[in-house]
Amino acid sequence: MKIFLIASALSVMCLFSHNTNAGIITWDFTFEIDTVIDNSNDQWDNPTAVGDIVQASLSFDENITSDNSSNWYTIFDLTNTTFDIVTLTSDGWLANLSPMATATHQSSRDIFQMSSTYIKRNTSVGEINFEEMIFDFTDTTKHLDFPIDWSTKQLTFTYTMDADTTNSGIDVNVLGSLVSAVQRVSVPEPESLLLFIIASFGLVFRKLQK
Numbered sequence: 001m002k003i004f005l006i007a008s009a010l011s012v013m014c015l016f017s018h019n020t021n022a023g024i025i026t027w028d029f030t031f032e033i034d035t036v037i038d039n040s041n042d043q044w045d046n047p048t049a050v051g052d053i054v055q056a057s058l059s060f061d062e063n064i065t066s067d068n069s070s071n072w073y074t075i076f077d078l079t080n081t082t083f084d085i086v087t088l089t090s091d092g093w094l095a096n097l098s099p100m101a102t103a104t105h106q107s108s109r110d111i112f113q114m115s116s117t118y119i120k121r122n123t124s125v126g127e128i129n130f131e132e133m134i135f136d137f138t139d140t141t142k143h144l145d146f147p148i149d150w151s152t153k154q155l156t157f158t159y160t161m162d163a164d165t166t167n168s169g170i171d172v173n174v175l176g177s178l179v180s181a182v183q184r185v186s187v188p189e190p191e192s193l194l195l196f197i198i199a200s201f202g203l204v205f206r207k208l209q210k
Contacts, residue, residue, distance in 0.1 A: 027059075028182050029057065029155065030181075032051065035173070036048060036173075040172055044171060059080075060080065061079065066146075072104065075100070078101055088133075092118065092128075108140065110141060112143055114135045119131075134157060137153040137156065139152075150181045154177075158173070159172070159174040159175075
């Protein structure tokens with residue numbers, strides 16, 4: 001009886017551990033750089049050039065809900081959502097992420113846009129005081145729900161940054177288009193896998209004793 005109870009408890013622990021992050025979906029994107037405009041007077045120390053390939057990621061809760069919706073638009077609640085292109089964004093990007101997403105409904109198409117803006121006050125020359133990234137696509141689907149499958153989206157991105165140089169306006173503008181989109185496969189943690197194996201042996205042993 002003790003073996004059965006221990007095995008059952010381990011099974012529950014294993015399932016709970018596995019399901020803790022079961023609702024988070026992650027997509028890995030590959031973009032090709034289409035445009036690089038750099039007016040930072042060498043304050044943007046980044047070698048990114050047209051034709052380069054960069055990696056991006058998007059993680060979100062599969063149960064994302066809408067904050068507001070109408071015949072003309074849908075606004076989504078992006079709690080627990082992150083997106084990034086690490087070769088472009090600053091060290092403070094993820095820590096200051098405040099993403100928002102809107103689907104604008106038109107008669108023949110939807111315009112979907114996800115963005116985040118990072119603003120830092122009282123910066124010195126060369127230090128980022130404004131940073132924004134936008135992921136967007138247009139298609140014929142009416143997006144009343146947040147997209148789960150990104151493999152069919154004609155995704156593009158826009159990255160803008162200002163390093164508080166003497167120039168007025170934005171210092172850096174980078175645009176790119178999607179090359180590939182792959183959903184990341186969730187692999188059970190070794191500890192969870194070990195618990196599952198132990199629990200399974202315990203249940204089998206209990207069955208053989210009967």
